[in-house]
Amino acid sequence: MYRSLAAIVVVWLCCSMPLFAQQDSCGYTIKCLVVESHSGRPLFPVSIYIDEMHREFEADEDGRFTIDKACAGVYHIHFHAAGYEHLVQQLHVTANATLKFKLAHTANMLDEVVVTDEHTHTIIQSKDQLKQSDIAANSGKTLGDMLQAVNGVSVISNGATIAKPVIHGLHSNRIVLLNNGIRQEDQQWGGEHAPNIDPFLANNITVLKGAASVRYGTDAIGGVVLVEPAAVRTNAGWDGEVNLAGFSNNRMGVASAMLQHGFKAVPGLGIRVQGTFKKGGNYRIPGYWVANTGVEENNFSGAIAYKKLHYGAEVFYSRFNASLGIYRGSHTGNEKDLMAAIKSPVPLVQSGFSYDIDRPMQHVTHDLVKAKLYADSKIGHWDLVYAYQHNYRQEYDVMRVNSDKAQLNLTLNTQTLNLNLEHKLGHDITGQAGIDGIYQENFFQTGDRLFIPNYRSAGAAAYLIERYRKNDWMLEGGVRFDYRNYDVYNPEGQNQQVVNYLFDYNSMSGTLAFRQQLKPGWHWSATLSNAWRAPQASELFSAGLHHGAARIEIGDKTLKPERSYNLNLETDFNINQKLSADVSLYSQYINDYIYLEPGADILTIRGYFKTFSYRQTNAWLNGADVSLQYKFNDHLKVHAKGSTVLARNVSKNDWLILMPADRVSLGIKYTTNISKTLQDCYISLDGRYVFEQKRIPSDFDSIDYPRPPAAYLLADAEIGATLQLRKQPLYVSLGVTNLFNTRYRDYLDAFRYFIDQPGRNIVLRVRLPFNF
Amino acid sequence: MKNTFVKIASLTALSAILFTACKKDKVETPAPVEQELITTIKLNVTGDGGFNKTFTYKVENGFGSTTQGNITKDDVVLAPGKTYNVSVELLNEKVSPVENLTEEVVGESDEHLFLFQSSPATGNGAISFSDGSKDGNGSPFNQTIKFNTATAGNGALTLTLKHQPTNKAATIPEAAGGETDVEATFAVKLQ
Numbered sequence: 001m002y003r004s005l006a007a008i009v010v011v012w013l014c015c016s017m018p019l020f021a022q023q024d025s026c027g028y029t030i031k032c033l034v035v036e037s038h039s040g041r042p043l044f045p046v047s048i049y050i051d052e053m054h055r056e057f058e059a060d061e062d063g064r065f066t067i068d069k070a071c072a073g074v075y076h077i078h079f080h081a082a083g084y085e086h087l088v089q090q091l092h093v094t095a096n097a098t099l100k101f102k103l104a105h106t107a108n109m110l111d112e113v114v115v116t117d118e119h120t121h122t123i124i125q126s127k128d129q130l131k132q133s134d135i136a137a138n139s140g141k142t143l144g145d146m147l148q149a150v151n152g153v154s155v156i157s158n159g160a161t162i163a164k165p166v167i168h169g170l171h172s173n174r175i176v177l178l179n180n181g182i183r184q185e186d187q188q189w190g191g192e193h194a195p196n197i198d199p200f201l202a203n204n205i206t207v208l209k210g211a212a213s214v215r216y217g218t219d220a221i222g223g224v225v226l227v228e229p230a231a232v233r234t235n236a237g238w239d240g241e242v243n244l245a246g247f248s249n250n251r252m253g254v255a256s257a258m259l260q261h262g263f264k265a266v267p268g269l270g271i272r273v274q275g276t277f278k279k280g281g282n283y284r285i286p287g288y289w290v291a292n293t294g295v296e297e298n299n300f301s302g303a304i305a306y307k308k309l310h311y312g313a314e315v316f317y318s319r320f321n322a323s324l325g326i327y328r329g330s331h332t333g334n335e336k337d338l339m340a341a342i343k344s345p346v347p348l349v350q351s352g353f354s355y356d357i358d359r360p361m362q363h364v365t366h367d368l369v370k371a372k373l374y375a376d377s378k379i380g381h382w383d384l385v386y387a388y389q390h391n392y393r394q395e396y397d398v399m400r401v402n403s404d405k406a407q408l409n410l411t412l413n414t415q416t417l418n419l420n421l422e423h424k425l426g427h428d429i430t431g432q433a434g435i436d437g438i439y440q441e442n443f444f445q446t447g448d449r450l451f452i453p454n455y456r457s458a459g460a461a462a463y464l465i466e467r468y469r470k471n472d473w474m475l476e477g478g479v480r481f482d483y484r485n486y487d488v489y490n491p492e493g494q495n496q497q498v499v500n501y502l503f504d505y506n507s508m509s510g511t512l513a514f515r516q517q518l519k520p521g522w523h524w525s526a527t528l529s530n531a532w533r534a535p536q537a538s539e540l541f542s543a544g545l546h547h548g549a550a551r552i553e554i555g556d557k558t559l560k561p562e563r564s565y566n567l568n569l570e571t572d573f574n575i576n577q578k579l580s581a582d583v584s585l586y587s588q589y590i591n592d593y594i595y596l597e598p599g600a601d602i603l604t605i606r607g608y609f610k611t612f613s614y615r616q617t618n619a620w621l622n623g624a625d626v627s628l629q630y631k632f633n634d635h636l637k638v639h640a641k642g643s644t645v646l647a648r649n650v651s652k653n654d655w656l657i658l659m660p661a662d663r664v665s666l667g668i669k670y671t672t673n674i675s676k677t678l679q680d681c682y683i684s685l686d687g688r689y690v691f692e693q694k695r696i697p698s699d700f701d702s703i704d705y706p707r708p709p710a711a712y713l714l715a716d717a718e719i720g721a722t723l724q725l726r727k728q729p730l731y732v733s734l735g736v737t738n739l740f741n742t743r744y745r746d747y748l749d750a751f752r753y754f755i756d757q758p759g760r761n762i763v764l765r766v767r768l769p770f771n772f
Numbered sequence: 773m774k775n776t777f778v779k780i781a782s783l784t785a786l787s788a789i790l791f792t793a794c795k796k797d798k799v800e801t802p803a804p805v806e807q808e809l810i811t812t813i814k815l816n817v818t819g820d821g822g823f824n825k826t827f828t829y830k831v832e833n834g835f836g837s838t839t840q841g842n843i844t845k846d847d848v849v850l851a852p853g854k855t856y857n858v859s860v861e862l863l864n865e866k867v868s869p870v871e872n873l874t875e876e877v878v879g880e881s882d883e884h885l886f887l888f889q890s891s892p893a894t895g896n897g898a899i900s901f902s903d904g905s906k907d908g909n910g911s912p913f914n915q916t917i918k919f920n921t922a923t924a925g926n927g928a929l930t931l932t933l934k935h936q937p938t939n940k941a942a943t944i945p946e947a948a949g950g951e952t953d954v955e956a957t958f959a960v961k962l963q
Contacts, residue, residue, distance in 0.1 A: 057913070087949075333951035334952045334955060336946065336955070337950075339899060340949070348949045398951060400877070401808065401876055443801075446802040448804055448805065449806060449807050494841075496803045498802060602840055603840060604831055605811060606953065606954075661843060
């Protein structure tokens with residue numbers, strides 16, 4: 001199988017500088033470069049797997065990847081790249097090192113090995129990644145909260161428990177979330193519907209910033225979040241991991257465990273099970289407990305994988321199950337109640353600590369079944385993925401008469417199918433082509449109040465993305481065609497007569513990108529892309545009261561699809577491993593941007609309510625994300641980040657409402673090894689300053705009250721270490737967020753009307769990976 | 773072998789897409805239910821000399837409707853300088869037969885509070901309120917109450933029903949907390 005490897009492969013030791021003299025030591029860093037054997041050019045994309053570590057890596061666009069925290073020993077390292085020989089190499093780790101691996105082109109040989117995993121790294125686009133270590137360092141947080149670490153990402157929230165990401169000022173249905181390669185379809189209709197994903201499943205999380213419809217389909221106007229689990233272990237043996245976290249603020253405990261096994265009797269067959277339990281009570285803002293804000297999650301997943309050299313299959317199942325209490329004081333009866341709550345200097349509903357969850361509350365389950373087949377052929381690498389998602393959302397309103405019934409029982413069932421071919425044309429062109437299909441059903445139950453009408457939707461798409469790579473630059477172009485229809489059954493008028501509507505949408509989208517290396521470690525890129533999305537059912541058909549905001553929202557059946565054009569310029573710079581910088585500028589024009597415009601008041605039996613109607617305008621969003629990092633030495637590093645977004649309503653020549661305020665952050669981290677058993681000890685301090693949002697529409701006071709909250713400064717601190725007990729590492733950290741228990745409110749938090757943001761939170765985390 | 777796989781894969785994908793795109797059976801849509809709807813408030817007023825009148829406030833909208841619906845508002849016409857006994861009745865006239873919700877609210881009197889406000893508070897056309905009924909804990913509930921009319925003139929009367937008020941001693945809705953279930957403003961004529 002691995003024939004003539006010795007001849008093809010050259011492992012070249014550039015330099016080696018021992019850090020510790022001791023054997024058995026861990027914490028080595030191996031920097032690797034993968035190149036084409038005949039031209040010496042960096043190779044990309046390449047996926048790398050190390051048997052003994054059960055770790056997966058992806059080479060970056062310069063063919064580089066880093067194996068960090070490696071223990072001394074002998075390893076087998078596998079390389080997979082489309083159109084290249086499968087390479088297996090023995091690796092002796094005794095010191096820090098820089099290595100170069102060469103892969104030979106298969107030159108149309110029939111039976112050569114081409115196995116790459118997900119194709120997420122193949123698109124030139126401004127992106128940021130949370131690696132496994134970043135995810136572990138933030139374990140127990142919601143996905144939305146975790147993503148705040150990414151520059152250019154903020155969150156829109158309902159207090160401390162419901163958070164969803166905002167990328168470059170856009171959120172909810174303008175962002176696509178890919179969970180394990182599958183487009184997450186979990187009723188992202190409002191700000192109070194958080195993504196139903198267990199972050200403990202993720203091995204890495206990638207955020208693509210800016211329009212990315214070509215590969216990921218409609219709706220990806222603001223960007224894409226890819227949540228990717230590690231590959232299932234298929235080589236013989238057992239391993240796993242236990243994660244524990246405790247949070248002081250809401251007395252929350254989180255436990256997550258994963259166990260996987262590769263069968264010896266059936267080589268290539270592996271199985272993994274994983275589960276998470278989370279329970280927290282009312283959280284605390286400076287001076288008060290927040291009534292009814294408990295949270296409980298029970299999530300689990302299982303996967304079976306069969307991996308051969310040229311083909312394989314995978315079946316994955318996951319269930320997300322959450323109950324969330326919503327602050328009682330955020331449900332108001334009418335505008336007067338809302339004003340009274342806003343003007344009250346103290347939270348109107350007060351309570352002590354409790355784990356109980358009462359009305360108003362949400363209960364959500366999300367099931368995902370995914371089946372994947374993949375194989376290599378002469379043309380390239382094929383993937384066929386089918387997925388079924390079942391999302392069931394129950395909302396329990398505050399009721400006059402006690403009952404066990406939910407007032408909303410919404411089901412969204414989605415089936416998706418994707419066939420993707422990753423291919424290589426000649427020496428310089430790589431690409432992917434594919435087709436997508438989707439079928440969706442959304443329905444409510446007898447006895448529910450009306451929120452979203454029943455609908456059925458089907459769609460199909462075809463796409464092609466090609467990349468030409470020459471010496472130090474590459475050019476990428478892609479096109480996609482989408483078709484989507486909606487068959488809607490909307491109860492209307494005083495008699496709630498069901499009226500059937502049919503909507504058909506189809507559109508082209510495209511991308512053109514260029515990336516060039518100016519000097520080793522210094523790149524710049526330009527991306528021109530577009531994306532579109534069809535108006536969602538709530539924008540077309542809303543006709544009712546929004547309790548949290550005490551307002552009536554009115555849909556418009558004549559809304560057209562939104563279309564966005566995005567230009568992104570980025571440069572990343574990393575020289576001498578000391579200073580690294582990343583500057584990204586973007587400009588996004590959105591035609592027919594859908595937003596809510598205030599209208600006449602309506603008198604109801606509860607009194608007067610403001611009305612808001614869905615309208616369209618042209619929007620223009622410009623912004624910048626800047627991040628800098630300086631490493632003084634192996635121990636001390638500092639980083640600084642900043643982001644801004646200027647969002648204009650072009651048609652009205654005014655600012656757009658509810659856009660994230662400018663923010664800057666500064667952090668410092670000191671890392672050292674104290675002894676053989678106490679390694680990677682660190683202490684870090686982080687500060688975040690969020691400015692007051694002053695770019696608001698001129699008619700703000702007639703739409704919203706009060707004005708956006710004041711600027712705030714928050715400080716976080718953390719200490720941590722790796723306890724190396726023989727070969728068994730144990731990761732421990734103790735962190736504090738909102739160190740000074742600062743009182744503040746955030747403009748994108750829906751609870752800003754009622755209460756402050758959470759106070760000080762002390763978090764203890766323990767992570768124990770094991771292997772036998 | 774490989775080609776077969778490719779063919780099978782493409783066929784599977786295409787057929788699935790075609791299949792889903794062509795399915796066209798009818799979707800059953802249940803009638804949505806406005807939860808715990810109140811459409812109508814009735815003030816049943818009795819007084820000296822066999823005075824017995826009912827004043828109605830009815831707003832028919834908010835249910836699948838985004839425009840202002842029909843509003844029925846009776847003027848509260850009373851004599852000046854008198855005392856009247858008033859009891860409040862709540863109805864849902866959207867359903868047939870009409871649902872009387874008064875008993876339900878009375879049954880949970882500790883979680884509800886009726887508030888009456890007069891404008892002007894004193895002087896010509898004003899009404900003052902006394903002897904409101906109490907809940908099981910002896911706190912104000914006010915489902916039955918006495919109206920004491922002042923001198924002749926025109927004014928307005930606002931009735932608010934609060935659910936789960938945080939302050940049952942409140943006399944104005946802004947101080948009561950909780951959610952407003954009903955807010956009705958009647959024109960008042962003392963003549």
